[in-house]
Amino acid sequence: MTRERPAPLVPTATYRLQLQPAFPFAAAAAAVPYLASLGVSHLHLSPVLQAVPGSAHGYDVVDHARVRDELGGEEGLRALARTAHEHGLGLIADIVPNHMAMAPRHNRALWEVLREGPKSPYARWFDIDWEAQGGQLLVPVLGGPLGDVIGDLRVDGDVLRYHDHVFPLREGTEDLPLPQLLDAQWYRPVWWRLARTELNYRRFFSISELIGVRVEDPEVFDATHGLILKLLDEGVLDGLRVDHPDGLADPDAYLRRLHEASGGRWTVVEKILSDGEHLPPSWPVAGTTGYDALRHIDGLFADPAGADELLAAYRRFAAPQTDRGGDWAATARRAAYSVLTHELAAEVDRLTRVAHRACAGSSEPALRDRAPWALRTALQELLVRLRVYRPYTSVDASSVITEQAAEQAKQAFLVPEEGGAVDVVRDLLLGRYGDGPDQVELRARFAQTASALRAKSVEDTAFYRYVPLLSATEVGGEPGAPAVSPADFHAYCARVQRDWPATGTVVSTHDTKRSADVRAALAVLTECPERWAELLDTVTRADEGAPDAQLAWAAWQTVFGLGPADPERVREALLKHVREAGLYTSWTEQEPPYEEAVAAFVAAGPCGVPGERITAFREELAEHIRANVLGTALVQLTMPGVPDVYQGTEAEYRALVDPDNRRPVSFPPADPGDKGALTAAALRLRRKRPEVFGTSATYEPLTAEGPAADHCLAFARSGQAVTAVTRLSRRLAQSGGWRDTVLALPPGRWADAQDPAREFAGHTRVSELFERLPVALLERVAE
Known part of the structure; x- marks a missing residue:
């Protein structure tokens, strides 16, 4: 008999811990009493499954059937769960369905594929194009062309060694001379530079050390999710964060299968929404991990006019040396072309082969006589013009691969008739030529390539230019328009509360390029x-x-x-x-x-x-930076959604891009300061009054009145809690301060959550509300 699963539980707040050999399960357990006292309901754990030894992040999984030994193994995880439960906390785990480590000596499934080839029962696990490269899987590990390094390759019994790399030998080939032995394998070690153009397996973005996994195959899904589902079923874990679903062949189908298999547990997905894009409404998830919230929160504290002036100053400062990086749209577009023709050249080659096969093998006359180069150009031009990460089967693809984009793409062709390849490719991608195997594969690979392109060209290139x-x-940001108006922020929050009330919200993560407190300081520059x-x-x-x-x-x-x-x-x-x-x-x-x-x-x-x-x-500018730091924290902790607090960020936390932001932190922080006290107050209020902030809560914008009204951002939650923060405080000081600006509180008497002796009612002078801090969290205490 199957044990009845408990009803899915929505966290009130999560706390992200970066597990690594220097911070294993035992260290996390030691921090539990403090984290419970902070006010969170769940610990959010980075990946817990077996990873490459020494990995500082855990996203390079090698075995889905084992909890990572370096962290304490399955018993260590279960011990952490017991300690967490004793203190009223649950566990959320980060899972990685898209890829595994390309490390044969540690990845048994991959080892068997290298040894047995496409007939291996594990061959279906990996997204390998066996029709390319003469049926050999390219392994880009050599330090130079084979002729230069062949002396470093040696046979040792039934394995092939190259420095720290170890590969299995195909049965019966171990006695062959080395050149013939290499030709006889199901794989081919090659110069690492060949990965750019010759690779014949799908990878994570352009990272050849991470090989794509085919979780669209039900057997592969079951094999790679069995342990996680068991830990959920046994109550060790309570929910999931899904890493990079955009890399999957069919995220819609995957998430439906995961929802059913997990019993509908609270699950958020690392889906990066572009500006104006909404999460597919059919996805059976609680929402995103929260980068869309980050963009809206950050935007509140950026002055739009000042951002424009800063851009003009930057152009004057940098223009004499480069014409790149002064216009956001142009910068992103150039980066996309560069990534497609360099880092993702192998992916575009495979996509082109699939498109040509779909055309050449069709009985449709409109698809015939399409040269591979024309199909490649059409694919590239459409990819560059996508304004989101990828299309989905549950969303009308014509809204993503637009007619306008197609018309623009045709301009890349000197002969107008050859530009017809764009219409052909677009129609194939929109499913207008049926659902044959080639058409389905083309749509899936186009979407996967699109997500890799967006990540590499925008996040990892244009953001640095x-x-x-x-x-x-x-x-998730929009560098060309960094500011968000209070009206747009309120509209966003109302939509989240209506459509995705249990979604995640974040302001700092293990992947943010700068922590929230560093960004809060930088935002002040838009005011001066x-x-x-x-x-x-x-x-x-x-x-x-x-x-x-x-x-x-x-x-x-x-x-x-x-x-x-x-x-x-x-x-x-x-x-x-x-x-x-x-x-x-x-x-x-x-x-x-x-x-x-x-x-x-x-x-x-x-x-x-x-x-x-x-x-x-x-x-x-310290007081203005402080206003942004506290305002950012309080807005995230009290807006619609489930806030995720990144390790150490309850106190002021200044970190740069990884690995700087993945360093172990101390518990409790040495000096929590005003931010620490504010964070604890907000988290404890959420825990005490979950109905005020949860899925059935309400969100009501509050509008200040007076000469400095635009500098006060305020909202009420369920008529029982009020958040008020100062925005653009330097501009405020320059204009004369709050003066007689007032905030009309909802009916009742309201106490400061950090200082209950301070009570307010009705039309409250903002200068009094912010007398102690530039922010205020109020709780209703009487009718």
Whole structure:
């Protein structure tokens, strides 16, 4: 008999822990009493399944049937669950359905595929194109062309070794001479640079070390989800975060299968919504992991006019050296073309082969006589013009692959008749030529390639090229329009409460390029763009060592956001910055002289004597930064949705891009400060009054009245809690402060959640409300 599952439980708030060998299950268990006292309802764990040894993140899974040994194994996880339950906490786990580590020595399923080839029972697990490369799976691990490194390859019994890499040998081939032995395998070790153009397996974005998994196959789904589902069924886990569903062949079908298999447990998906895009309404999930909330929260604290002035100042500062990075749309478009023709060239090749097969094998005359080069061009031009990550089977694809985009794509063809390939490809993608195997595969691979392109070209390239305001270059953000008006924010919250009331919300994660507190500081620059431009003129005159103006602007902003700088952290972040940007150096074509110039500039400039002026300017703006930090925190913790608090961010937390933001933190924080007290107050109120913030709650915008009304953002939850925060506080101070601005509170008497002796009612002077802090959380205490 099947044990009856408990009803799905919606968390009141989650707390994200980055598990790693330096912070295993036992360390998480030791933090449980503190985290329970903080007020969260669930711990949100990074991936817990067996990963590559030493992995600092766990997204490189090698065995879905084992809990990671380095974290304490399954018993360690169960012990953590028992400790959490004793303190009233549950566990949410991060799962990785899209990919596994391309590490045969650790990945048994992959090992068997390399040994037995396409006949292996595990061959269906991986998205491999066996028709390409002569039926051999390319393994891009060699340090140079085979002829240069063949002396480093050696046979050791029934395995092939290359430095730290170990591969199985096909039965009966171990005694062959090495060249013939290599030809006889189901795989072919090749120079790592061939991954760009020759690879014949789907990977995660352009990361060859992560191989795509075919969870659309029911048997593969069952094999890769069995342990997680068992832990859910036994009450060890209570919910799931799904990593990167956009990489899957059919996210709609996958999420339906997961929903059914998990008994409808609370599940959020790492779906990045582009500006104006909505989550597919048919998805059986609680919502997203919260990057859409991050974009709306951050936007509240950016001044639109100041952002435009900052952009103009950036163009004056950087334009003499580069025409790239001064226009967001153009920057993103150039990055997309570059990624398609370089990092994703192998993926485009495979997509083109599928499209050509769909055309050549069709009986439809309209599909005939389409050259591969024309189909490739059509595919590329349509991909570049997508404004979202990918189309879905449950959403009308014509709203994503638009007619307007198709007309623009035709301009890439010199001969108009050849531009007809665009219509052919679009019609195939819209399902107008049926649902044959080639058509279905084309739609799936186009969508998968689209999501990889968006991630690589926008998140990992354009965000590092377009740097007028670094806080706006965040996942899910819209750098070309960083500000969000209060009216738009309220509309967003009302929609979330109506459609996705249990969705996740975040402001800092293990993937954010800058923590919320760093971004909160940077947003203040939109309130004083002229001062920032003047300051940069001063510091750049004091130090002319910047290798390029674009990098200099980003470096000075990095130090401003971070505060008193650790040179090593800044140097590592900026080296990653220039490699991701790919303008003067990159991960695969590094230019040591340029990178050495970057490091020297960071040490002498932003982290040297000139940088002290940046630090002094930051101190001058400290009260305004504080207003943004506290405002960001309180809005996230009380708006519709389930807030996820990233480790250490209950106190002020300044971190740069990974791995800087994945360092272990201390529990409790040494100095929680005002942010820590505010966070605890909000979380405890949510735990005490879940109905006020939950799925049946209400959201009501509150409007201030008076000369500074636009600087007060306020809302009520279920008529029982009120959030009020200060926005654009420097502009507020310049205009004369709050003066007689008032906020009309809903009926009843209201107490400050942090200082209950402070009570308010009716039309309350905002200056009194914000007398102690630039934010206020109120709880209704009487009719």
